[in-house]
Amino acid sequence: MTIFASSTVGTVTFANDASEQIDQSIKNSFNDIQSAVFSDPYDALPKYKVTKKLFGKSGDHPDNHVLRAARRSMTSTADLFDFPLGQKVFQPNGICFAGHWLIESDSEYTGLFEEGTRVPVIARASVALGGTLQKHKRAFGMAVKLFPHPNPDLPVKTANLFVMNSLGGVKTQHVLDLSMDNAPALGALPPMNKWGTMLRLQRDFAKADRELSGDDSEIAYRPVDALANINSRNGNALETVYSPTWVRLSIDKHIPKMDQDDFRNELRVNQYPEEKLVWHIDVAAGEISNKKQARWQRIGRLELTSSITSKTCDQRLHFQHPLGQ
Incomplete structure (x- = not known):
């Protein structure tokens, strides 16, 4: 059983492993979460590793840390969470961003896909396991936290989007060459010495997804209905919802490529035109x-x-994963 409590530091609400209840009413403003994420920058890039030593016991044992993390990621609405292992289990090395989600064209889709939507976001780009360099097979992806209200000071319940290029990763000079969507392909197999690690992660995440979504859910597919169900002007749920099946992100062709070995250095925005x-x-x-x-x-x-x-980007920022379908 995954257990949480909510607490408040300043004006930011976050969760921890201290209570038997999950607070589904947690709300934070964009400005507060941005302030927290940008408050404690590293002096040098860390190299967090994903090893089986982090995973704890297997199966239904209460000390199965992977299974607990998987259940938490699908049930907790907290935007900040003090990860008990001191890092994320699956994608520990990342870079965070602040910006905007802008919808400029008309379509049949509702909510945060509706034309005219402009809402602030906090995003985190990361790679699975520990391979951050160009020589590694990098399973590159991004989590996007949308704050469904134009007022960045207003506490709201956030919506979260997950996209990846591939589950197994690919070798590429620039991660900006990789498009991402919410139903990623398998990609290349991980290195031989990481097979056991990857299989354990997949097994426990699939188990948590089946428990919460049902036996027939597509494990690799993360639906985006939650984004289509939110009025971007007031954050309220909509009565009529039309959601796309897939969302894809691809870099604008006018963005130049920076030859940086670590993807986190490649994605630092201050080196690009107009930052x-x-x-x-x-x-x-x-x-x-x-x-x-x-x-x-x-x-x-x-x-x-x-x-x-x-x-905070790597050790506290939390994105609720949507249940499979």
């Missing part, structure tokens, strides 16, 4: 198994205008 990174937002609908036949529609941009590598 900005821009990903296009494409959406499509269809049967989950037919992504290859998707008819993509470009509806907007994700603009990230500041970046940080920090302890």
